[in-house]
Structure formats: structure tokens, C-alpha cells
Amino acid sequence: MFLELFLGFLTFLSIWDFLYKRHRNKLFKNAGITGPNGLPLFGNVLKLINLNTETLFEFNKLMRRKYGKMWRLWFFNQERVFVQDPKFFESIFSSQHVISKNNSYSLLLPWLGDGLLLSTGSKWHARRKIFTPTFHFKILEQFVEIFDQNSAILVKTLYEKADGKTVIDIFPVVCLTALDIIAETAMGVKINAQINPDFPYAKAVTEVSQIVATRVIKGNQRYDISFMITAPHIAYRLKKQIALMHDFTDTVIKDRRVALEKSITDGSNIPIKMSDDVGVKKRMAFLDVLLQSTVDGKPLSNSDIREEVDTFMFEGHDTTTSGISHTCYLIARHPEIQQKLFDEIQEVIGDDKNKAITMKDLQELKYLDIVIKEGLRLYPPVPVIGRMTDSDVVIDGKWIPANTNITMLLYAALRDPDCFSNPDQFIPERFLNEKIDPFANVPFSAGPRNCIGQKFALLEMKSTISKLLRYFELLPLGEEVRPMQNLILRSASGINIGLRPRVYS
Ligand code: HEM
Incomplete structure (x- = not known):
């Protein structure tokens, strides 16, 4: 009896699955989007079974060659549309309607909660409005000192390895600097990660990113129940590391709350309320804004605050x-570009290595600007982003049905030969000489859901890279990168360079 019921249910499910996919495939075909045939119920899941976050890039290339710049896969009964076409990007980025994130982002919920990255609708609108002024130029100007002080610790840490022959994987070292910077600027708390190379939060971020990115691909890990049954050890690690990260962000919030209350009682550093014209004299940490904000007259709850702190701590480092x-990896492997950068640094800042950099200096480092742009093009830190259509929409003239999971392949688009000449080569000058479609070059995304921290990020990058170049010559040592799409772009072989103390002539 049980077997008969089960077989009956399976038959019903298979028929429904067949009809549903046939209907949706027809709609996609009309929109010029095709893809491989799949198995009943499973769709193309088995095609992905042997992939990992490194081989995914090759797979995308293969699909693009077969099906063009837009193609689709079936992940069980869920279709995923993959795009690397700037025209389609433009349509999505310009739309006020396609702003929800696709289903894969739900895997981040246990960690980041419904913070700015994941939220949608009125919650996202209200939060984005609160945070936008915290990235105003006048506020960023006050962070330049912190960028500089923390990059000074970075060069000090690296000095002992700067013997011209030691291979240094620069990612974990820079990671601690970036953590110190985001904690001190946005959260107003010093965490001294650089003094503790085994900083557990950083290790947890790396492990959780790897696990979540793998869950996006692997059919058996995608849904919680099958994940716990088929990979219990990984599920346990994920839970443990998320708890560790939450403990850390709870401490950050607690420390800042105490400091804020103390400053109010002392009258020493009363935080200034945000105003539209941002007439701010003192530093206004992002977390202070959260602790003081109200939505509909009510202060934000602890969990509201935590989800935003988790989001900004992660996205911000x-x-x-x-x-x-x-970018350092690329500079190390292009000595002529490195020389031009150093000439510019000498011209703008001078020969005194210890002189603190100013906002004016940073703005004058124009060649560094295009080097960073080109670095972000070749190795975009966020290699893919996703959207979900909440209703039927016309995107780039194509009718896309509601509930379509769209994945925008930024990494692929940024190396598209139709948009960039010699796309795999590091040529910063292309940003002066080539006419580049603004929607083909979108490492920070674009439109209403673009990166809120873009200006912050560029200033931090300029400050840190210029500091490294003032102290060291970057050398092309170690294995080449092997990009991995682990939420953030990482490398399976490390991001290797060598260093030699810089001699000023
Ligand atoms: C080079 C560094 C960075 C790159 C390339 C980058 C890139 C991006 C991209 C592509 C998105 C869109 C994500 C999506 O649609 O799913 C995004 C969103 C976001 N970024 Fe960044 N980001 C960088 C640095 C930062 C920093 C430093 C912060 C914070 C201080 C930050 C905070 C955020 C937040 C909160 C969002 C979500 C915005 C929203 O949905 O309204 N990012 N970023």
C-alpha cells in the first residue's frame, strides 16, 4: 500500500515537473534563452555534481560557447538563468522592480540575517536611506587616517618577509588589515586583528564562504535536510563557525554601545545626529547611526542591528x-606599471615613507585609480551576483516570467572580448584609451542596489596599495592564481607575491 502510494505520488510529481518545465522552457526559448536538456525531477543537477568553486569558471565558459551570453539550467525544479550580456545588465540595473536577490542568497540568511545585502522591499528601502549618508565624502575623509595607520601596521608585519625570495600569500595578511579597518571605521571599535594572525573570525569567514559557495552548486547540500543527512560534518562546522562570528559581532556591538553611553554621560564625544547636509565635525561610525536610528519612531532591535553589523563586517573586509x-599580484607581475605607479607616488607624496597620506594625496593618485579599476576588472572581488523576478518583466526586450532566478556573471562579463580588447591582459591605460560600455564594467554592480561601500573601498584600496609600494618593491614570486568563486573571489593556490624593501634613489 505504502509503495503504491509512493509510486502514485512520484508519477504525479514527474508529470507536474514535466509540464512545468516544458511550459517554462518554451517561455525562455521565446526570449532566446536555451540550455541543456535535463533529467526528470533532477533537471541538470547531475551535470554540476563534479564541479567545485574553481572549475565553475570553465563550466561557465563552456556553456557560453554552446548557448551564448544567456543560458539556463534546471536545478531540480528551479530554473537558473545565467547572463553575461551588458545590455541585459543595463536593463536589470536600471529597473526599480528587479531588486530582490535570487534563491541562492537564502543560504546566507543564517549568517547575515535580513541585512542590507539580502533584504528587499520597504525594509531594504528604509535601511538604505539610513546608511547612505554614512558613506558621505566628509565622513570618508575622516577615515583616511585610520586607513593609513592600519596600512602602517601591515607594512611592519610584512617587513620580516621582505627578503626578495620568500613567497608571501598576501590574502590572509591583508585580510587582517581590512578587518581592523572596517571595525575601527564603520563600527568605531578597535579589534587589533593584525596583532593576532590566527584571528578566529577571519578563519570562520573563509570556511563559511567556502561551504556556502559549494552548497550553491551541489544538489545534495542545497536544501537543509539533505545537507544535514549527506554532509553532517560540514553542516556542523557551518553552524559552529556562524555561532563564532555572531559572538564576535555581538562583542563589537556591546563594546560600541558601552563607549557610546560613556561618551554621552561624559559629554566628551556626543555623536552628532545625521542630517541631510552632513555637517559633521566628529567621526560618525556607521554603528553609532544604527544604535541611534529609529524606523517608524521605534529604535532598531538588537537583532536588526546584528544583521547589519554582520553584513557590513563581511562585505566591508x-x-x-x-x-x-x-591588484598587488598584478602589479608585482608588471614591473613597468609598478614603476609608473611609484613615480606617481613620489611626485604626489614625496620621499618621506613615514608621512601620513591625506585625502588630497589619494585624489591625486590618478594612475593608481586606473590600475585599481583594471585590477577589479580582471579579478572582481564579487564574481557573480543574483536577482529574482518578483513578477513577469521585460528585460532588454525579453519577456522573463516571474520567479526566475537570474545569475549575473560579472567575472565573465568583465573579460568579454566583445567589450574589452585583449580582455585577459592587464592594461590600465584601456580606461583612458578605450570606449568602455559602463554596464560591461560593473565590479560594484550598478543602479539602486549597487555597492554602498564603493567609495570607501576605493579609498581603502588606494591607501593600502600606495603604502605597500612606498615601502616595498613587489616581486612576481610564487604560483599563479587559480580563481575560486567562494562568494568572494579567492585563489586555490594563494595570491602570491614577493617583497623587497624599496630603495629611494
Ligand atoms: C572592492 C571592494 C568591493 C566590491 C568589489 C564590492 C562589490 C559589491 C557588489 C557587486 C555588490 C552587489 C551585491 C549583490 O547585488 O548581491 C555590493 C553590495 C554591497 N556592498 Fe560592496 N563591494 C566592495 C566593498 C564594500 C565595502 C567596503 C562595504 C562596506 C563598507 C560594502 C558594502 C556593501 C553592502 C552593504 C552591499 C549591499 C547593498 C544593497 O543591497 O543595498 N562593500 N558590493
Whole structure:
């Protein structure tokens, strides 16, 4: 009896699955989007079974060659549309309607909660409005000193390895600097991660990113129940590391709350309320804004605050780490570009290595600007982003049905030969000489859901990279990078360089 019921249910499910996929495939075909045939119920899941976050890039290339710049896969009964077409990007980024994130982001919920990255609708609108002024130029200007002080600790840490022959994987070292920076600027708390190379939060971020990115690909890990049954050890590690990260962010919030209350009782450093014209004299940490904000007259709850702190701590350090590390890797392997950068640094800042950098100096480092742009193009720290259509929409003239999971392949688009000449080569000058479609070059995304920390990130990158170049010559040592799409762009072989103390002539 049980077997008969089960077989009956399976038959019903298979028929429903067949009809549903046939209907959706027809809609996609009309929109010019095709993909491989899949198995009943499973779709194309088995095609992905042997992939990992490194081989995914090759797979994307293969699919693009077969199906063009837009293609689809079936992940069980869920279709995923993959895009690397700037015209389609433009349509999505310009839309006020396609702003929800796709299903894969739900895997981040236990860690980041419904913070700015994941939230949607009125909650996202209200939060984005609160945070936008905290990234105003006048506020960022006050962070330049912190960028500089923390990069000074970075060069001090690296000095002992700067013998011209030691291979240094720069990612974990820069990661601690970036953590110190985001904690001190946005959260107003010193965490001294650089003094503790085994900083557990940083290790937890790396492990959780790897696990979550793998869950996006692997059919058996995608849903909680099958994840716990088929990979219990990994599920346990994930839970443990998320708890560790939450403990850490709870401490950050507690420390800042205490400091804030103390400053109010002392009258020493009363935080200034945000105003539209941002007439701020003192430093206004992002977390202070959260602790003081109200939505509909009510203060934000502890869990509201925690989800935003988790989001900004993560988005605000791993991304810049990836950007700084890959750009240094490229500079180390292009001595002529490194020389031009150093000439510019000498011209703008002079020969005194210890002189603190100013906002004016940073703004004058124009060649560094395009070097960083080119670094972010070749190695975008956020290699893919996703959107979900909440209703039927027309995107780039194509009718896309509601509930379509869209994955935008930024890494692929940023190396598209139709948009960039010699796309795999590091040519910063292309940003002066080539006419580049602004929607083909979107490492920070674009439109209403673009990166809120873009200016912060660029200043931090300029400050850190220029500091490294003032103290060291970057050398092309160690294995080449092997990109991995672990939420953030990382490298399976490390991001290797060598260092030699810089001699000023
Ligand atoms: C080079 C460094 C960075 C890159 C390349 C980068 C890139 C991106 C991209 C592509 C998105 C869109 C994500 C999506 O649609 O899923 C994004 C969103 C976001 N980024 Fe960044 N980011 C960087 C640095 C930062 C920093 C330093 C912060 C914070 C201080 C930050 C905070 C955020 C937040 C909160 C969002 C979500 C915004 C929203 O949905 O309204 N990012 N970033």
C-alpha cells in the first residue's frame, strides 16, 4: 500500500515537473534563452555534481560557447538563468522592480540575517536611506587616517618577509588589515586583528564562504535536510563557525554601545545626529547611526542591528582584501606599471615613507585609480551576483516570467572580448584609451542596489596599495592564481607575491 502510494505520488510529481518545465522552457526559448536538456525531477543537477568553486569558471565558459551570453539550467525544479550580456545588465540595473536577490542568497540568511545585502522591499528601502549618508565624502575623509595607520601596521608585519625570495600569500595578511579597518571605521571599535594572525573570525569567514559557495552548486547540500543527512560534518562546522562570528559581532556591538553611553554621560564625544547636509565635525561610525536610528519612531532591535553589523563586517573586509591582494599580484607581475605607479607616488607624496597620506594625496593618485579599476576588472572581488523576478518583466526586450532566478556573471562579463580588447591582459591605460560600455564594467554592480561601500573601498584600496609600494618593491614570486568563486573571489593556490624593501634613489 505504502509503495503504491509512493509510486502514485512520484508519477504525479514527474508529470507536474514535466509540464512545468516544458511550459517554462518554451517561455525562455521565446526570449532566446536555451540550455541543456535535463533529467526528470533532477533537471541538470547531475551535470554540476563534479564541479567545485574553481572549475565553475570553465563550466561557465563552456556553456557560453554552446548557448551564448544567456543560458539556463534546471536545478531540480528551479530554473537558473545565467547572463553575461551588458545590455541585459543595463536593463536589470536600471529597473526599480528587479531588486530582490535570487534563491541562492537564502543560504546566507543564517549568517547575515535580513541585512542590507539580502533584504528587499520597504525594509531594504528604509535601511538604505539610513546608511547612505554614512558613506558621505566628509565622513570618508575622516577615515583616511585610520586607513593609513592600519596600512602602517601591515607594512611592519610584512617587513620580516621582505627578503626578495620568500613567497608571501598576501590574502590572509591583508585580510587582517581590512578587518581592523572596517571595525575601527564603520563600527568605531578597535579589534587589533593584525596583532593576532590566527584571528578566529577571519578563519570562520573563509570556511563559511567556502561551504556556502559549494552548497550553491551541489544538489545534495542545497536544501537543509539533505545537507544535514549527506554532509553532517560540514553542516556542523557551518553552524559552529556562524555561532563564532555572531559572538564576535555581538562583542563589537556591546563594546560600541558601552563607549557610546560613556561618551554621552561624559559629554566628551556626543555623536552628532545625521542630517541631510552632513555637517559633521566628529567621526560618525556607521554603528553609532544604527544604535541611534529609529524606523517608524521605534529604535532598531538588537537583532536588526546584528544583521547589519554582520553584513557590513563581511562585505566591508573580504571584498577589499580580494581587491587589494589581486591588484598587488598584478602589479608585482608588471614591473613597468609598478614603476609608473611609484613615480606617481613620489611626485604626489614625496620621499618621506613615514608621512601620513591625506585625502588630497589619494585624489591625486590618478594612475593608481586606473590600475585599481583594471585590477577589479580582471579579478572582481564579487564574481557573480543574483536577482529574482518578483513578477513577469521585460528585460532588454525579453519577456522573463516571474520567479526566475537570474545569475549575473560579472567575472565573465568583465573579460568579454566583445567589450574589452585583449580582455585577459592587464592594461590600465584601456580606461583612458578605450570606449568602455559602463554596464560591461560593473565590479560594484550598478543602479539602486549597487555597492554602498564603493567609495570607501576605493579609498581603502588606494591607501593600502600606495603604502605597500612606498615601502616595498613587489616581486612576481610564487604560483599563479587559480580563481575560486567562494562568494568572494579567492585563489586555490594563494595570491602570491614577493617583497623587497624599496630603495629611494
Ligand atoms: C572592492 C571592494 C568591493 C566590491 C568589489 C564590492 C562589490 C559589491 C557588489 C557587486 C555588490 C552587489 C551585491 C549583490 O547585488 O548581491 C555590493 C553590495 C554591497 N556592498 Fe560592496 N563591494 C566592495 C566593498 C564594500 C565595502 C567596503 C562595504 C562596506 C563598507 C560594502 C558594502 C556593501 C553592502 C552593504 C552591499 C549591499 C547593498 C544593497 O543591497 O543595498 N562593500 N558590493
